[in-house]
Amino acid sequence: MDIGAIAAAVMLAVSVRKRLDVFDGPADITTSLMMVGPLLVLGWLVAIALFGGYREDVFGVGTDEYKRVFNASLVTAGMLGIGCYLAKFQLSRGFFLLAFVVGIPLLLMGRLLLRSAIHRARRQGRLQYRVLIAGSPAHVDEVAAVLRREPWLGYHVAGALVPAAHLAEETASGIPIVGTTEHSTALVSTEDADVIFFAGGALSSASQLRTIVWELEKAEVQVVVAPSVTDVSGERIKVRPVGGLPLMHIDPPRATDAARWGKRLFDIVAAAFLIVAFTPLMAYAALRVRLHDGGPVFFNQVRTGRDGEHFGCLKFRTMVVDAEARLAELHAQIGFEAGLFKMKEDPRITPPGRWLRRFSLDELPQLFNVLRGDMSLVGPRPPLPREVAGYESDMMRRLRVRPGMTGLWQVSGRSDLSWSEAVRLDLYYVDNWSMLQDLSILGRTFGAVFGSRGAY
Known part of the structure; x- marks a missing residue:
């Protein structure tokens, strides 16, 4: 797979370079490619192997596999550049740049696709x-x-x-x-x-x-x-042998890191961009809600945020106007006692509301909550005050960070999750926060939303 990705990157770099007039010098690089091409492919593969990119213990799990491939690619680029300089070999700068700009994403994408295929097969009971x-x-x-x-x-x-x-x-x-x-x-x-x-x-x-x-x-x-030891990310664990005794060191939880300015700055910039991008869609959704029954467009519900502070969580209204008044009746109907209330085929949901909920479009107004600082793009699910009143001591850790529009609970099943599983995922997020995990969750959110899994 890697040979194919690297070869494709090299051939694409040659093809594109011949059509570019950005760089000085002739565009015919066939002669230099005959010498550099095979060495580049072989050297790249050797670098990946030396960095452990083919080790079984990193394959298919975690981000370590991607880090090794990425670092090996950077080292390959550096060694090629230094080698050409020392040997005074005239390698096309355009080819050099294009080969790695195209090759590195191709390698990472190949690994991602292969991992997805293996995970899908394992979920179906194969490759066990x-x-x-x-x-x-x-x-x-x-x-x-x-x-x-x-x-x-x-x-x-x-x-x-x-x-x-x-x-x-x-x-x-x-x-x-x-x-x-x-x-x-x-x-x-x-x-x-x-x-x-x-x-x-x-x-x-x-x-x-x-x-x-x-x-x-x-x-x-x-x-x-x-x-x-459970629910501790690999980034927080270090194994250090002392006198032949392997000692496991666990770094402190990262709830404080999840509340720092870097995450907040990312939230502001990304939320502003998404508001501009989704303005036409939000306008269309608001029009559908308004025209259906003439009721209010937004539903402003009190939720509990960071450090237990209450705020108004905005959503497009997806239920009938008297939905809250009919809630007690539904609780009695299904025997609901505590936790997160979700009901398939909820009779209070309007036809526009079903469409909005299917693709989570009802939550788009929460982008304004993110701008105001009430919420984050990624974080634990924003709980209701009555849910917080029933929290046990360990569950209170969910309130140490801003709640999120999406999170591990969203990309792991949404409403199909049990209450205890949703809480476990939120606590895992709070204790093991990283910016890379946030970006991964945002990427997986698109698949969860468009797949409509657990949305009702």
């Missing part, structure tokens, strides 16, 4: 790793819940290994117990496992794990130690 989880039943269920929640990882939990004192038919979550941790190496072969996870309570000593690793040395089975 057979996994055994060793540990106490409670820890086994905890690790299994994470693996089930992220099916794109491709881990199929085939069974559990528990200490002899906890031997039973299955764990509380229904994972079959296939044996004891003392017989891990034999059971890995019997169950045809590709990966074995060691969770809490699996082993009585460090030497026991070392012995198991030795015994699995020739079995081509991955050994993974799963510590009792």
